[in-house]
Amino acid sequence: MRNDIVDYILMKPPNNPFVLNTYHGKKYFCDREDDLDKLQNHIDNERNVVLYAWRRLGKSALIQRFFEELEDTGKYETLYVDFLATHTIEDAVRTITTVIYDKYGKTKTGFSAAMQKLLSMMGATISFDPYSGAPELSLGLRQPGTEEHSLDVLGEFLRERKKKIVITIDEFQQVAHYEQDNAEAIFRSWTQKFPDIRFIFSGSHRTMMVEMFADNSRPFYQSAQLMSLLPIPLEKYIPFIQGHFKAKGKTISNEQIEMIYTWARGQTYTIQLVCNYLYAQYTQVKDEHIQKIYQDILEQQQGIFANFSKMLTRTQWNVFKAIAKEEPLYNPLSKDFIQKHRLGAASTVNTALKSLQKSELVVVDDGAYLVHEVLLARWMAKL
Template structure:
């Protein structure tokens, strides 16, 4: 294993420890306050803004305190309640390995639920599948899993990432089932996180849905620029690299300060010993050239009209008056009704990002690197 000082501090695909995590103190404090008050949280954030890293940093903080247990499960790949149960079971197994006393008790519980065990062919990680005779078997299995977590010595915080997936399950009663079980177990506190704002708001803010008014909301925004600038400078200096403020400001502007894109560019720059503005621009260009085949493929996945609409947003960077005559005429986009249809389609494909504030909604290309490529190419 690499020594800590040998690790590139600008992580892209994983979370290691707080030393490589930038700020989010306000959000961490809100999460802690909610957990201590036994209040569930809905965490909403666009993809690649760092919500998973925030959850894992929060779990690390809870571990340091020693007062809470934690379970993290990502249900993005789930298609139904069976998948949900399978992923939750795997998360518990990974949290409480077989050799531990808690793990042994969990395996004893599982045997009573008639599972089929297997192992991932690549990672070797344990996997489990249940054979259900009826829908009530699924509900019973889910209840037993949550009951087991609830019985741990310390209260447990359960984070369910990409929670909006449950809205697409073929079973129509999953929300009601989960809400019922959550109310039964008072030693469990939940963080429901996801990237599809409209879906999550419908789940948690619609008076006709089971989860209505059952959580407090955290809306994740980009990290404050001054804080991020200081973090970047510190990490380069600690690694014996020199970078000037002009270069850091360019990085943050070019990536819009979005965590994944900023980390990705800084990760590349970290391979250099001395970084100036010319070096930053060269890495930006190299990054776009590497990803160009992907962006060209995007163009083939949508209609030509949708591509022209996306290109207009890229050129403007952000548009609030999406149906205005000025915007439509300037980019020759057609009628407001056609824009409405294209907007819905591209929001669903997560190619357009809708940002909501007190002044209304604004729209931009979801992938910042794609936006920069379109600005440069067309």
């Protein structure tokens, strides 16, 4: 994802309107109007936000869409920081600094004086990859407490901007895994020092994100408003999908869209993926076309999905597979379920289930136990 969210404007229109990997503008973005209104209300009223969701529900695209609206007002500047590849506070500081450099470091005449001053105060230097030209940040020798100082310097730089600053830190749950035991406390202290900066903490590990902000023993307890992202309603998807098909003289029925929506469990990415294939291959969609696309998609993923049986213990794999076959499953420890799938003792099943839930391979949604990854669930259900 580009650090400057509004660079989507420079993108060429996609050949296929059902985009999969990035945000291409409002025309290719389905609904989320209520979620956009909620985010706007939080930011306008100076509340930090925790945005959490099951995987592949379009969380990052929503943030891009929201940042587009914020930037269009002329009142805000937005920064998107991704912590997914970070393992230490130093990694996090380097990532934040690189994003700030990408946003503010370049001027028409070269390197901005403000950025030079910022890096000097941090004891950092910027070099450039001789092949790609990409900036490479060096933080130099680090002493205990240096990261806190660097964060303070970054915060002061942002606070001095004329416009209001909104920062999204995606995959924020990574902080809980950092080598430093006090990493959460350091970031909590940072956000408290700069109350004028708004933060959106986002993460795809839903359980961990909630624990970080709802557990009264954790530094971020009740420091931001929890906002759960739910599937886009079917009634919003029908006109969106049909509109794009119709624009190219193609047809797909309400019933067929509902079929896809149910199979995808309302998951944004999977709906987009199926529609992407259908749009590319057919003018008048038939039910058998949809079934063929399902099969094609699952066959493409087979090499990846087959590895799960090697990664899990035999009992975990058997329980995992049984949950996929029974979807939705409400009582995984019931005698009928265990006997039907020959899973052994209830205590053994319970141990395997807890392990699958801890890694979020299995999630509980409205009381139903589900394989988190929809395509994996559909593939296992056929085994």
